[in-house]
Amino acid sequence: MLKTILSAAFVALALFARGQSPAKPNIIFIYTDDQRFDALSVVQQEQGYKARFPWFSTPNLDRLASEGVRFRNAFVINSLCSPSRATLLNSRYNHLNGIANNHTGLTDTTVTYATELRKAGYATAFFGKWHMGNETGKRPGFDYSASFVGQGKYFDCPIEINGKAEPSQGWVDDVSTTNAINYIRENKSKTFLVTLAFKSGHGPFQPPVRHQDTYAKVKLTEPENERAVFPYKDQIHTERKNNNNAAQPQGGSWTENNDQKIRNYFGALKGIDENVGRVLKTLDSLKLDQNTVIIFSSDNGFFFGEHGLGDKRAAYEESIRIPLLVRYPARFPKGKKIDKIVLNLDAAPSLLDLAGVAAPKSFQGKSWVPLVEDKVKDWRNSFLYEYFYENNFAVPTIKAIRTEKSKLILYPGEEGWSELYDLSSDPGESKNLYNTKEGEKLKTQLQGELAKQEQATGYTNPTYADPRPLNDKGKYVRPKREAMP
Structure with missing residues (x-):
């Protein structure tokens, strides 16, 4: 400890001598x-x-x-x-x-x-x-x-x-x-x-x-x-x-x-x-x-x-x-x-x-x-993640909350795609708990945390984001077979 303090003091004195604070x-x-x-x-x-x-x-x-x-x-x-x-x-x-x-x-x-x-x-x-x-x-x-x-x-x-x-x-x-x-x-x-x-x-x-x-x-x-x-x-x-x-x-x-x-x-x-x-x-x-x-x-x-x-x-x-x-x-x-x-x-x-x-x-x-x-x-123990649909990329708009041990991923307009992961036991995000009894408590907790983060960050879907390819029911347009790779 003393050695570290003396080293820091020496550095400070050297910097002062060179005119740098x-x-x-x-x-x-x-x-x-x-x-x-x-x-x-x-x-x-x-x-x-x-x-x-x-x-x-x-x-x-x-x-x-x-x-x-x-x-x-x-x-x-x-x-x-x-x-x-x-x-x-x-x-x-x-x-x-x-x-x-x-x-x-x-x-x-x-x-x-x-x-x-x-x-x-x-x-x-x-x-x-x-x-x-x-x-x-x-x-x-x-x-x-x-x-x-x-x-x-x-x-x-x-x-x-x-x-x-x-x-x-x-x-x-x-x-x-x-x-x-x-x-x-x-x-x-x-x-x-x-x-x-x-x-x-x-x-x-x-x-x-x-x-x-x-x-x-x-x-x-x-x-x-x-x-x-x-x-x-x-x-x-x-x-x-x-x-x-x-x-x-x-x-x-x-x-x-x-x-x-x-x-x-x-x-x-x-x-x-x-x-x-x-x-x-x-x-x-x-x-x-x-x-x-x-x-x-x-x-x-x-x-x-x-x-x-x-x-x-x-x-x-x-x-x-x-x-x-x-x-x-x-x-x-x-x-x-x-x-x-x-x-x-x-x-x-x-x-x-x-x-x-x-x-x-x-x-x-x-x-x-x-x-x-x-x-x-x-210090923070969670954060809001966002992504907005881009023209010609097959990734939907995303809204997610990531905590120290878990994650909730939502796709606005597509509830059926929702994902929930316990990262402590599933770091590879392979087991989606969203629609399981096992995940009910965690889902409720993360939904509440997401709402808090949305409010804290002033979340909105910005007008300058690319318009989503939605159909008349508000769902993402499904691909035509001839357009598939």
Whole structure:
């Protein structure tokens, strides 16, 4: 204990001597796209014999976990890229912040973590994937941005430098990391916020050349809940071809039919781990490591055959759980694990808290800093999950409540699809208790909790959501046989 106190005091004195206050750390916020919570080797090792991807190695991300804090129950409130990225910025539920799908621009950017940190004297910069629709131009709230339009592309992607498109060469996440590192070097004497948003691992998965064959020979394992079929299977008409959520063709499991996709996905995330290592090496070389907070997370999870699904959107664990690692040597302990529920909604208020800046009243999330420092008595034990139907995707509007040990999933207008799970005994969500006597008490409890969360968050089905394909009875349009894959 004495050694820890003396070490912290030494760091504070060193920072003071360099003119930097420990109350104003540099902040580097890194997040990936579609990275499952278990796509970390530290999690695979923790899962032991149940690990599905034990061959996946992320030494640099594991370093963040060992030198910082790992949140083991981090979730998103909407498992979709643009909605989640909007929530990361402004700590608002998507039924309120204007983004309910992947093709709408973020019009309200007046109050975000970037605008508030800039007011507090931070030099703010954004690198990589913005993805609020196909927005172009300098990223709002940031003094500097080197970003690409929409999904961009994995190789030789044009990069907009403060809104002006310029060519680039190489794998896009390598390029974004190089741009971020150059910015850090050029602004090392300032207090900075750097957001580094990767394209990986969004599909179609294209790893860097150096990792195209890294996982070519590893053994792939089917998930235990691959045949726990989702209730709306084949129930929604869509013209979209090759929908990840569509039933798989006869002659093999989901995993067998998507073998190469899985290998490429992890090859891309291997490249991400290396780029995180490059950032860590830069901080070490500039002696900025002690008073720089690094937050690593993702915008949502991803299915690889669980419930027979690909993609995300649905309210099952593999879709809504994300990695969350935080390292802050000057202030936070090493190797701490936190099991309380934290959300992407909490990112913005946490960043401000780290900087000693009060969160705006519009923010709906809570800072997790008091959790790290054991200074909080009451914390959430449930949260509202929402997803709104998108045109040409065979996933219905979803409203769910997730507690520490259970989950209720509702599909407005389709009560027959409702799901109820006891996660303590059924973590794979394979046994639906909704219409069972066994689940009656739990169902009543979660229905009450859902009503409370709806009221607390001001839940509504927003007018800017895509209209649902309903028939005259208010039910989802059933697919025509000729439109089925």
